[in-house]
Amino acid sequence: MTLQEAKQQAREKMMPQCRMCKECDGVACRGEVPGMGGKGTGASFIRNVEALKNITLHLKTIHDVKDADLSFTLFGKTLSMPVMPAPVTGVNINMGNKMTEKDYIRGVVKGSEKVGILPMVGDSAFKSFLEDNLSVLQEENMAGIPFIKPWNQEELFARIDLAMASNPVALGVDIDSAGLDTLKIHGHRVDPKSLEELKAIKSYLTVPFIVKGIMTVEEAMLAVEAGADAIVVSNHGGRVLDHARATISVLPDIAKAVNGRVPVLADGGIRSGVDVFKFLALGADAVLIGRPFAQYAIGGGEEAVELYAKKIAQELKGAMLLTGIKDLQTLKEQGRSALHFEV
Numbered sequence: 504m505t506l507q508e509a510k511q512q513a514r515e516k517m518m519p520q521c522r523m524c525k526e527c528d529g530v531a532c533r534g535e536v537p538g539m540g541g542k543g544t545g546a547s548f549i550r551n552v553e554a555l556k557n558i559t560l561h562l563k564t565i566h567d568v569k570d571a572d573l574s575f576t577l578f579g580k581t582l583s584m585p586v587m588p589a590p591v592t593g594v595n596i597n598m599g600n601k602m603t604e605k606d607y608i609r610g611v612v613k614g615s616e617k618v619g620i621l622p623m624v625g626d627s628a629f630k631s632f633l634e635d636n637l638s639v640l641q642e643e644n645m646a647g648i649p650f651i652k653p654w655n656q657e658e659l660f661a662r663i664d665l666a667m668a669s670n671p672v673a674l675g676v677d678i679d680s681a682g683l684d685t686l687k688i689h690g691h692r693v694d695p696k697s698l699e700e701l702k703a704i705k706s707y708l709t710v711p712f713i714v715k716g717i718m719t720v721e722e723a724m725l726a727v728e729a730g731a732d733a734i735v736v737s738n739h740g741g742r743v744l745d746h747a748r749a750t751i752s753v754l755p756d757i758a759k760a761v762n763g764r765v766p767v768l769a770d771g772g773i774r775s776g777v778d779v780f781k782f783l784a785l786g787a788d789a790v791l792i793g794r795p796f797a798q799y800a801i802g803g804g805e806e807a808v809e810l811y812a813k814k815i816a817q818e819l820k821g822a823m824l825l826t827g828i829k830d831l832q833t834l835k836e837q838g839r840s841a842l843h844f845e846v
């Protein structure tokens with residue numbers, strides 16, 4: 504199977520909710536939540552992609568960097584690269600409804616295992632999806648990172664108990680889902696979390712706690728104060744607040760303020776290894792890729808997930824070699840000077 508073939512099959516399985524555009528940029532699917540788009544005008548999803556395009560790289564080929572090391576450690580687990588499939592849930596409400604949630608997530612989980620990265624799985628309006636995701640992790644004996652929605656504390660703790668049975672590496676809460684219309688459409692109420700509530704979640708957990716949906720320096724500091732073991736700079740792929748800032752734009756200040764206290768993960772509009780390079784150069788320790796991993800899992804299962812992940816690794820390595828950067832530490836320290844900001 505080629506990625507092109509997987510893309511074609513994904514188009515057939517995901518229409519009309521995803522058209523598998525030549526460029527996955529949020530334009531054709533503006534406002535389609537549920538679906539694969541961004542909320543409202545779609546501006547947040549579109550801006551995530553556009554802002555990345557405005558950053559270009561200085562090409563350098565007079566240096567002695569001949570290979571680049573991509574290995575990365577998160578919570579004691581060594582991964583082949585600092586890239587993970589973001590939690591993306593809901594085949595029936597978002598992704599064409601032509602396969603089961605379990606079959607879809609199995610592609611993500613097994614493909615991730617093949618390339619040595621950690622899969623993230625999500626939670627949704629239907630509890631069965633979380634259960635399906637967790638049972639696939641268990642069936643495949645794969646440690647992953649489940650993300651639970653910011654339900655009221657009682658429900659949240661009940662779902663944390665459920666998730667713990669899958670022996671997760673860490674557990675996250677996508678606090679930005681307080682703005683997710685899909686939950687409201689299905690009659691669920693989710694609210695923002697107070698600092699005290701976040702602290703209570705941290706105390707309840709016995710694995711590292713990841714707070715996903717951080718878009719300001721202030722909130723990054725609050726998450727760290729609450730005891731988060733990592734944060735994800737994310738606007739949920741533009742699905743929770745229209746006209747939000749692009750994640751790549753807010754990342755540098757957040758990474759600077761966090762200053763290495765906890766890993767800073769980030770996502771939003773990443774489609775290639777060069778995009779990964781830009782995020783790492785601007786302060787992310789690792790990144791999440793959402794829609795593309797989901798689309799390839801639907802179109803070509805574990806094989807396509809593996810092919811896509813390998814393509815990302817190759818492109819990231821290529822970008823490092825052609826900017827004279829030998830490893831991730833150097834990319835973190837000097838990557839910014841490899842970037843140019845177009846006006």
Ligand SMILES: Cc1cc2nc3c(=O)[nH]c(=O)nc-3n(C[C@H](O)[C@H](O)[C@H](O)COP(=O)(O)O)c2cc1C
Nearest residue numbers: 589590591592597625626677739740771772793794
């Ligand atoms: C259809 C769909 C479902 C999603 N489901 C979840 C979820 O269950 N939990 C979560 O934390 N984020 C969810 N997200 C957000 C992603 O984890 C991620 O933040 C976002 O997709 C990143 O942007 P990208 O798709 O442009 O890479 C979802 C995104 C999409 C498009």
